[in-house]
Amino acid sequence: MEIAPRTNEGRDTGQVILIGAGPGDPELLTLRAARALARADVVVHDGLVDTRVLDLAPQSATRISVAKKRARHTLPQEGINALLVEQALTGATVIRLKGGDPFVFGRGGEEVEALRAAGIRVEVIPGVSAALGCAAEAQLPLTHRDWSSAxxxxxxxxxxxxxxxxSGLAGKGRTLVIYMGVATGAAIAEKLICDGVAPEMPVAILERGTLPGARALRTLLADLGDMMHREDVQSPAVIVVGEVARLANAEDKLAAWAAAAESMA
Structure with a gap:
């Protein structure tokens, strides 16, 4: 990937601003993030960032995609770190746009470390993490006085x-939120059941939360892998394990699972 160099003539070293773009809906972007985007010279963005968020940057801003997919990265993380340093050294205001929040499974910590080591000014603007945005849309409280205190x-x-x-993260009185679990749903269920979580523990799958085509599905832990296969669940999605999942405004898949189990009996 070749990036046109910028001139640094008469300019000080630039800065990098890590921005959490939220789970997708541009309306969930913070005011501070929107203001920062409006003065971007360069926007380095993940693949999950909605195009409507990218449109908030000036048309003159250079847009660089570093989209990652499972087992296939446009750039390794070290390359992204180097890219941010390189662009900032030209004097540019570089916006690093990440889905959700930069410090929740966003590798924002690694990028901040690299920028500090290079002497680059860096700022972090938090975003609505996918778990919070998707749960809010599904009206699923992650904590509840009657069901979960952690x-x-x-x-x-x-x-x-x-x-x-x-160990101890899921079970009675606790909620476990799993990111990046679409490809490993069956293994996740097996792992939790082996660790002592009841097979009948409620589970919710929140697919494409806050985006067009969003779905919220509800079943039991023992059915998690099969249900994700039956319903062809696709990324991005988060899995919520715990009694609070029964409160989700979601399509209930228990009947389909019960019918399938009865047919195999």
Whole structure:
């Protein structure tokens, strides 16, 4: 990927602003983020960032996609770090747009470290994390006085499930939110059940939350993998495990699972 160099003549070193673009709906962008976007010289953005958010940057701003998909990255993280440093050194105001929040499974910490090491001024503007935005749309409270007093966030695809310790994160009185778990739904269910979570624990899958075509589906933990396959659930999606999932304004898939289980009996 070749990027046209900018001239640094008469300009000081620029800055990088990491912005959380939220789960998709541009209306969820913060005022501070919108104001920062309006003065961008360069916008380095993830693939999940809605085009309506990108349109808030000046037409003259250079737009660079560093979209990542499972097992296929346009640029490795080290390359993205180097790109941000390179562009800032030209004197540009560089906006690094990330889906959700930069510091919630967004690798924002790695980018901040690289920029600090290079002596680049860096600012972070938080965004509505996918879990919060999707849950709000589905009217699913992640904590509730009657059902859950704790909530945890984990990645369902991060150095292999076997390397992750989820002990005590899901179960009675607790909510577990799983990012990046679409490809590993069956393994996630098996892992949690083996760790002692009841197979009948309610689960909600929030697909494309806040975006056109959003779906909220509800089933039980034992049916998670099969249901995701039956319904052809696609990324982006988050999985919510816990009693609060029963409160989601979601399409109930329990009847389909019960019928399938009865047919196999």
């Amino acid at each position: 909530v945890s966030f984990v990645a369902g695809q991060c150095k292999g499930l076997s390397d992750q310790d989820w």
